[in-house]
Amino acid sequence: MVIFLISLIIIALVIYLGVYLFKRHKAKQIEVYQAKVNEITENSLEKELAEISKLNLSGDSLTEFEKVDKNYREIVNRKLPEISELLNDLRELNQHYQFGRINHELKDVDEKLSGTVAQFEKIKEELKNIRKVTEEHQKAVEELSEKYKDLRKTLLAKSFSFGPSSDKLEEQLGKLEQQFNDYTKLMESGDYVKSAKPLSDLQDATAEMEEKVEKIPPIFKSLKSVFPDQLKELNSAVDQLLKEKYVFHEDLKKKLADIQKMVDKNFENLKKVDLKNATKLDEKLTTDIDKVYDEIDQEYRARKVVEKNYNYYQDFVEHAERQEHELLIDLDRLSQNYELTHNEFEEAHDLQVQIQAIRKDFDNFTKQRSEGVIYSDELKRQKDNIDKLTKIEKKQKEINDGVSNLWKEEKEAQKAVQGFDLEIHRMRRDVEKLNLPGLSREYTDYFFKVSDEIENLDEALGQIQINMDEITKALINTQSDLDVLGDKTKEIIDCATLSEEFLQYANRYRTRYPEVEEAYKKASQLFNKEYNYVDALDTISNAVEEVEPGAYKRITDDYESQEQAQRQYPMN
Numbered sequence: 001m002v003i004f005l006i007s008l009i010i011i012a013l014v015i016y017l018g019v020y021l022f023k024r025h026k027a028k029q030i031e032v033y034q035a036k037v038n039e040i041t042e043n044s045l046e047k048e049l050a051e052i053s054k055l056n057l058s059g060d061s062l063t064e065f066e067k068v069d070k071n072y073r074e075i076v077n078r079k080l081p082e083i084s085e086l087l088n089d090l091r092e093l094n095q096h097y098q099f100g101r102i103n104h105e106l107k108d109v110d111e112k113l114s115g116t117v118a119q120f121e122k123i124k125e126e127l128k129n130i131r132k133v134t135e136e137h138q139k140a141v142e143e144l145s146e147k148y149k150d151l152r153k154t155l156l157a158k159s160f161s162f163g164p165s166s167d168k169l170e171e172q173l174g175k176l177e178q179q180f181n182d183y184t185k186l187m188e189s190g191d192y193v194k195s196a197k198p199l200s201d202l203q204d205a206t207a208e209m210e211e212k213v214e215k216i217p218p219i220f221k222s223l224k225s226v227f228p229d230q231l232k233e234l235n236s237a238v239d240q241l242l243k244e245k246y247v248f249h250e251d252l253k254k255k256l257a258d259i260q261k262m263v264d265k266n267f268e269n270l271k272k273v274d275l276k277n278a279t280k281l282d283e284k285l286t287t288d289i290d291k292v293y294d295e296i297d298q299e300y301r302a303r304k305v306v307e308k309n310y311n312y313y314q315d316f317v318e319h320a321e322r323q324e325h326e327l328l329i330d331l332d333r334l335s336q337n338y339e340l341t342h343n344e345f346e347e348a349h350d351l352q353v354q355i356q357a358i359r360k361d362f363d364n365f366t367k368q369r370s371e372g373v374i375y376s377d378e379l380k381r382q383k384d385n386i387d388k389l390t391k392i393e394k395k396q397k398e399i400n401d402g403v404s405n406l407w408k409e410e411k412e413a414q415k416a417v418q419g420f421d422l423e424i425h426r427m428r429r430d431v432e433k434l435n436l437p438g439l440s441r442e443y444t445d446y447f448f449k450v451s452d453e454i455e456n457l458d459e460a461l462g463q464i465q466i467n468m469d470e471i472t473k474a475l476i477n478t479q480s481d482l483d484v485l486g487d488k489t490k491e492i493i494d495c496a497t498l499s500e501e502f503l504q505y506a507n508r509y510r511t512r513y514p515e516v517e518e519a520y521k522k523a524s525q526l527f528n529k530e531y532n533y534v535d536a537l538d539t540i541s542n543a544v545e546e547v548e549p550g551a552y553k554r555i556t557d558d559y560e561s562q563e564q565a566q567r568q569y570p571m572n
Contacts, residue, residue, distance in 0.1 A: 234293070234296070259292075413457070413461060506519070
């Protein structure tokens with residue numbers, strides 16, 4: 001029973017604590033809403049509304065302000081009191097623990113208060129915009145007034161710098177003044193909404209007038225002073241240069257006359273205060289006059305260079321012609337005895353054609369210079385031709401160097417063939433001295449092949465017109481083949497001589513060593529019947545070395561010593 005009572009007490013305490021906490025939570029919610037109401041009340045807009053109401057607004061501006069004021073009164077006089085009353089009711093309900101109604105009423109308060117706060121913030125922003133627009137218009141009036149005064153002052157003090165634009169600018173400034181007065185009246189009426197468009201138009205018109213006042217004086221100065229002086233100077237210069245037989249890419253007198261017409265036209269643009277077209281034409285005038293100056297300067301400088309280079313150019317052409325004449329004579333003479341295989345004639349004739357074209361250019365200039373030429377074109381032509389002559393001279397030298405050594409090469413080739421002939425005859429004598437039983441077919445074929453090559457070379461050099469390229473190639477091949485023949489000949493001489501020595505030396509062992517006897521017979525067969533002196537030497541020397549180690553080295557060393565001595569002290 002005691003436990004039951006304790007449980008009831010605990011449950012009761014829990015329920016009481018829950019109710020207490022819930023009540024406390026709702027009370028806090030109510031106070032939060034009350035604080036928002038108080039915040040709006042404390043941040044009263046009455047002062048702001050009163051100040052704006054003193055601005056004497058009218059028209060759309062007044063309508064807009066009255067709407068804002070009405071909305072604010074609705075918040076202060078109806079919505080906030082209504083919400084405050086609801087909050088008092090909620091406090092009463094909370095005291096009596098009517099939590100079901102409290103939740104429903106709190107939701108309603110939240111919706112109403114949120115809408116009221118949003119409306120209050122919107123009203124604040126609208127009031128801020130009204131004041132901002134008012135201040136902007138007031139500031140704009142002050143700025144435009146200052147700008148107008150500056151424009152009026154400039155036009156009065158510097159009317160001479162505007163030339164034919166002065167009257168029109170005065171007229172436009174008068175219209176601007178009227179436009180400013182109309183706007184000022186509209187603004188003073190307090191209708192800032194309707195005055196927004198006139199303000200924008202007035203600002204644009206003022207900016208346009210400022211641009212004209214700024215840009216017209218330098219244009220007029222160019223038309224009045226700069227361009228006339230330049231045209232006078234250019235006309236005088238062109239007249240003088242034409243007397244001196246200068247020629248230009250276009251008719252500069254006509255060009256200057258056209259520029260003068262543009263000057264006259266731009267005076268009309270200024271008279272109409274047509275700044276857009278006046279600016280464009282001013283830029284074109286500057287560009288066209290600069291082009292005339294550039295054309296004159298270009299031709300003047302070009303003539304100085306052309307005249308300075310004239311003698312050098314003439315000497316270069318004549319030198320190239322002489323070189324070409326001599327080159328063609330040399331080629332013709334050499335072609336009587338040599339085949340020119342590197343297109344020397346074709347290349348030389350091509351150079352001749354180029355030189356003739358350059359000569360024609362030079363002669364044409366020489367004839368026309370007294371009547372007048374476009375010197376900038378002639379300078380380019382002169383530079384191009386001098387570059388061509390430099391390359392032509394280099395090519396002439398290359399051709400000449402290529403053929404000038406033909407006679408020397410021929411003599412060297414003849415000397416080489418004579419050397420080949422002496423060498424092959426020496427080889428033949430050296431072989432014949434051995435009185436060999438014969439020579440292999442392979443050796444004799446190669447010998448006669450090399451002999452024929454030497455004979456063919458000799459015949460080629462004996463022709464009326466020789467081809468040194470082919471002869472040079474044949475010399476290289478024959479020298480190589482002769483070297484191979486020399487190696488083959490030495491091999492035959494060495495092997496045949498040593499074979500005979502080993503065969504003679506083997507006689508002392510033939511009766512005692514059957515293998516030596518057999519090798520002797522085989523080597524003799526190879527030597528006397530087959531003329532294979534290399535195998536004959538290998539056969540008999542190996543047999544002797546078997547029965548007398550070291551014999552091969554001793555005999556070959558003796559042979560080499562004798563050969564070396566003979567090379568050092570040859571016998572006649």
